Amino acid sequence: MGEIARYAGKANDEQYYSGQASSLISQWKGLSEDSSGLHLKLSYDMDGTWSLKYNAFPDKLLGLNLIPSSVLQQEAAWYTQQEQPYGVPLDIRHTYTKADWELWTAASTNDPLLRQDFVESLYSFANTSPSRVPLTDWYDTVSDTQNGFKARPVIGGLFSILARLDSGN
Numbered sequence: 001m002g003e004i005a006r007y008a009g010k011a012n013d014e015q016y017y018s019g020q021a022s023s024l025i026s027q028w029k030g031l032s033e034d035s036s037g038l039h040l041k042l043s044y045d046m047d048g049t050w051s052l053k054y055n056a057f058p059d060k061l062l063g064l065n066l067i068p069s070s071v072l073q074q075e076a077a078w079y080t081q082q083e084q085p086y087g088v089p090l091d092i093r094h095t096y097t098k099a100d101w102e103l104w105t106a107a108s109t110n111d112p113l114l115r116q117d118f119v120e121s122l123y124s125f126a127n128t129s130p131s132r133v134p135l136t137d138w139y140d141t142v143s144d145t146q147n148g149f150k151a152r153p154v155i156g157g158l159f160s161i162l163a164r165l166d167s168g169n
Contacts, residue, residue, distance in 0.1 A: 040053060050082070055104075086124055106161055
């Protein structure tokens with residue numbers, strides 16, 4: 001909203017909303033940090049859990065830089081440890097993932113090796129899975145099988161890396 005206010009020429013609103021965003025992201029970081037200090041939690045009240053932080057993508061795409069790069073680096077290191085043969089699970093609860101969430105996460109990282117790992121594992125799934133349907137966005141990272149869903153519009157999320165490259169952010 002701070003950026004919208006800036007474009008609208010509302011300096012006071014820009015300052016207010018930008019300040020709110022900085023304050024809230026600081027609170028978010030503190031509340032979401034796992035007690036191990038190695039990653040962010042799935043939910044504020046669920047210590048010892050983790051999940052893909054795909055929602056970092058709009059921050060990167062729009063160049064807002066609200067999410068500290070140290071948080072994204074920490075998450076990238078964690079995801080690398082969670083990789084399965086066909087990708088990174090959505091979270092600690094199961095081995096399935098969502099292709100769009102994986103590539104939104106890939107587009108959010110500044111780690112080119114992790115980004116490449118996300119792309120290669122999704123490619124490997126699509127190329128080797130016995131599930132021969134229009135590309136599913138929900139699949140298992142261990143068994144290489146479709147869990148449900150097929151040919152949904154969310155597959156557009158697979159282009160998120162290209163969108164970020166095109167935006168210059």
